[in-house]
Amino acid sequence: MSQFWKPGTERPQHCLLDDEEGGVxxxxxxxxxxxxxxxxxxxxxxxxxxxxxxxxxxxxxxxxxxxxxxxxxxxxxxxxxxxxxxxxxxxxxxxxxxxxxxxxxxxxxxxxxxxxxxxxxxxxxxxxxxxxxxxxxxxxxxxxxxxxxxxxxxxxxxxxxxxxxxxxxxxxxxxxxxxxxxxxxxxxxxxxxxxxxxxxxxxxxxxxxxxxxxxxxxxxxxxxxxxxxxxxxxxxxxxEGKAYPVEIHYVQDPVSDYLQSAVDTVLLIHEKEPLGDVLVFLTGQDDIDAAVQLLVEEARVKTTKFSGLLVLPLYSGLPRSDQDLIFAQTPKGKRKVVISTNIAETSITLEGVVYVVDSGFSKQRYYNPISDIENLVVAPISKASAKQRAGRAGRVQPGKCFRLYTEDYFVKEMPAEGIPEMQRSNLVSSVIQLKALGIDNILGFDWLASPPSESMIRALEVLYSLGILDEDAKLTSPCGFQVAEIPLDPMISKMILAADILGCLEEMLTIAAVLSVQSIWTSVRGKNKGLDEVKLLFAAAEGDHVTHLNVYKGFLQSGKSSQWCYKNYINYHALKKVVDTREQLGRLVRRLGLVPKSCEGDTQTIRKAIIAGFFSHASQLEEYGQNGMYRTVRSSQEVYIHPSSVLFRVNPKWVVYHSLVSTDKHYMHNVIAIDPSWLIEAAPDFYQLRTLNPALF
DNA sequence: ATCTCAACG
CATH class of the missing domain: 3.40.50.300 (P-loop containing nucleotide triphosphate hydrolases)
Incomplete structure (x- = not known):
């Protein structure tokens, strides 16, 4: 609370003009x-x-x-x-x-x-x-x-x-x-x-x-x-647009805890500044929920004066109904405080914001082409982002932006621009799209900013191992051309093509659609006993993908009922999206000449089709290691089954996962139990040189 | 025993 703000200003480089006003x-x-x-x-x-x-x-x-x-x-x-x-x-x-x-x-x-x-x-x-x-x-x-x-x-x-x-x-x-x-x-x-x-x-x-x-x-x-x-x-x-001026304030000394500092700043604004809504930029759901709670508590302790605070979180994972609260008009005499991820930086525009509190951080994705793992890390934002955030305070009247970092840091250390997404992502989808457009020399493509060559080479390797590209890095026929037509991750597209051959395309379209939404369960966060119990109703011993099929079937049988979803802790909006996506994919594969068939519950066939796309995501339980620890076959990376999986604590000997999520450990998301011989069957070349210890079969 | 910025086809 004892912060001292030093005002500064930021003037646009060029002056604006509105052409109705005429001028320069x-x-x-x-x-x-x-x-x-x-x-x-x-x-x-x-x-x-x-x-x-x-x-x-x-x-x-x-x-x-x-x-x-x-x-x-x-x-x-x-x-x-x-x-x-x-x-x-x-x-x-x-x-x-x-x-x-x-x-x-x-x-x-x-x-x-x-x-x-x-x-x-x-x-x-x-x-x-x-x-x-x-x-x-x-x-x-x-x-x-x-x-x-x-x-x-x-x-x-x-x-x-x-x-x-x-x-x-x-x-x-x-x-x-x-x-x-x-x-x-x-x-x-x-x-x-x-x-x-x-x-x-x-x-x-x-x-x-x-x-x-x-x-x-x-x-x-x-x-x-x-x-x-x-x-x-x-x-x-x-x-230059007609925006109102925003006065920039920096902290005099670096802050050690941006979360606490953000909370203190909001309280300070509420105490000293005229009414007007506040927008706070933090990094993720954890931060935001914590900050909301701190603020609500403060407001309760300090009764009278702080009762006018209306604190709301904002992030994409928030249920629709909660997101709508953000847009509601602030009641008279109250001050709305929205605590948000960088979703409010570009995607969602809030009217009525007069004060912005900028933590100077956001979560950013970093891809390591060597380990083939995408990490989500909290990292400092760029000057461009900082400017964008500040601008959010000047939409309706002159505003103020409080930056939780020093002016010296802003001037001397903050990078001018962020790293383009291209340079910190997995590139398989981009590479196949360029190939499909006839760009043969991927490494020589004229990018605005070239991605690391390791990322491009890794993408080429993955596509080759899937049989989508041949030795000359050309699209294979028909597999490569078909995969390019399907607007999904090539590993999923490959899985769909394999399902067509194995006769379980109906099921695989559902699985692919479910994998394309964030989560079909509601509020995964916090201990949710109801959800755990309900999950057991749908859980399949084969793993998450098969469980998804059970949920989808239940949803259809309920007549796509939102009530049914509510009772079963299932995200209704996510499932609606699944239905849409599945329909689109169905139309698409028919256009490719495939005819969806069902395998009528033959889960072994379904798993084999999944492996056709995901054989490189296999891992093996470390028998004498830490409880539930696995190692990936490809790089002996230490990994664990994510607690949200139905196979969590079941720990089958061999599994194939859909994706890795890296927080304090590497967690496997969406896991199926497999027989390791299926791996060799699906990708003999890939596994030829790798030693699957025969003793473990 | 633990949980992911947002966004696109």
Whole structure:
């Protein structure tokens, strides 16, 4: 409570302009547009009191630029671009303007906003496509919003994306895997389709590097380029949004416990600052639940003054009904405090936030290609994230952001940008997608930021061992091509193809769908005796996958009843998603010519099909080791069965797991008991050189 | 005897 805040300010680098107000746009024309006398990089950085936003965009698109980078700071101004382009005739003659977003929710909300502004209905002239939902009409829809994942999928049928005249990539600075892949591919398409216009919208600080990435230079032109300055450097148009100023405060001395410090800060705000909601950024569910409890207790102890606090947690795992509370209007005279993960940084926008408390940390995924394990670790955020978090305080009025780290740390130590997702993830899915698009030289692909070569090599190895790629790293036929068509992790797709051959595809579609949702059980957290008892009703001795089948069957028999789910501690929303996913997969495999059949409860066949995809995830119980300790066959890694598994404490001698979760130990999630001879049967090459001790069979 | 940021097809 004895913190002392030192105010500081953060001023945007460029000033904003709203074109209704007229005025200046920070604007750089392409290097070869002699009409404005720009011929080198330095001179591009002039301020020109020339164009309004609309005019600038149209000028660039019509006259010079194949690629335009729009640098902005969450102003939402990108959404106007498709309208401008449509008015200017870029959607005529059967052409479509595409605009991608990294999230489904963003696609939907932007589409409805734009449709409304144009006085149209969603699904007509303005439409959108996300997974499970296509609101477009061919020949009618002129402006199409879609997730970048959908656009990547569309490339598999139409590699040059010929129906689009303009492709707008929004939020490119978020650097999601799909966005990074898309940008690399669009650069390639551009070479074959010079008439295609690209508009990349990015945070201003990343605009420059985006521009350099899209710089085109003819192969034999290197010398000339150096003599004449850069060729065809994309234009940058910088638009600053109309946000309210946010006053930044830092702690004077580093804090040792950001959780306690966050709680203290909220109390301080509540005591000293005028009413207005507070948004606190912490790292995960544990932190958040603890902080909520601390705050609620404090508020109870200090009765009168603190009774006005309304403390709410926010994270993706939260049940729907609880998430809705977040959006409810704060009652008069009360102060809402939302304690959130970084879901509130980009995905969920809360209106009415005036104060932000930023712990300076978030959970981030790190992939180790050597062990093939993805870890989730608490790590310091980047300056870009810190700026984004602070911005959340200035949406409705001037706000304040309290950073639980020192100004010195922010200036000197905090990294400018985060590590792109591409560089800290398992790449099997990305690699097969590129292969399917005919990119043979994966290692030489022109990435915005290259992933570690170890990750790419590991991905190639895994795909080879699954029989998806051959010795020349080409897609095998039919297996490789079929796997590429299925929008799932290749190991799951392989399992589905094997199930078709073994005659248990019906069951496997269900299993694949269940594995694609987080958890089908409710509130796994805390001791939940009811759940444990209910689990026994569904539990199968063969393991979790077979248990999932039992749950799904029960759900169908109940008539997809939410009541039934509630009684059985099953997550109704998750199961609805399972039904959707299963239907989509069913349509997809039929299109591939497969005919789903059931094995009528032959669980051995089901397990063999699972092993066809997951043979590399085998582990063996360490007989004389610590209780319940296993070692993976591939790397002798020490692992344990996760307590949520039905095989927890059952400890079969040999198991195959779906995934590893690494916290204090490596835990195997979703486990089945197997016979080790099935491993050799499924993957003789993979196990040839590895010693499965015959004495243990 | 213990539990995962969020997001995409």
């Amino acid at each position: 746009l920070f604007f750089s024309a392409p290097a070869n547009s002699s009409s404005h006398g720009f011929s080198n990089l330095e001179r591009q950085r002039q301020r020109l009191p020339v164009f309004k936003y609309r005019t600038a965009i149209l000028y660039l698109v019509e006259n010079h630029a194949t690629t335009i980078i729009v640098g902005e700071t969450g102003s939402g101004k990108t959404t106007q671009i498709p309208q401008y382009l449509k008015e200017a005739g870029w959607a005529d003659g059967g052409r479509v303007i595409a605009c991608t977003q990294p999230r489904r929710l963003a696609v939907q909300s932007v589409a409805s906003r734009v449709a409304e502004e144009m006085g149209a209905k969603v699904g007509e002239e303005v439409g959108y496509t996300i997974r499970f939902e296509d609101k477009t009409v061919q020949g009618v829809t002129k402006i199409k919003f879609l997730t970048d994942g959908v656009l990547l999928r569309e490339m598999m049928d139409d590699p040059l994306l010929t129906k689009y005249s303009v492709i707008i990539v929004d939020e490119a600075h978020e650097r999601s895997i799909s966005t990074d892949m898309l940008l690399g591919l669009l650069k390639k398409i551009q070479r074959r389709r010079p008439e295609l216009r690209l508009v990349i919208s990015s945070a201003t600080i990343e605009a420059e590097s985006m521009s350099i990435f899209f710089q085109t230079r003819k192969k034999n032109d290197v010398g000339a380029a150096e003599a004449n300055g850069p060729k065809n450097l994309p234009s940058i148009l910088s638009v």
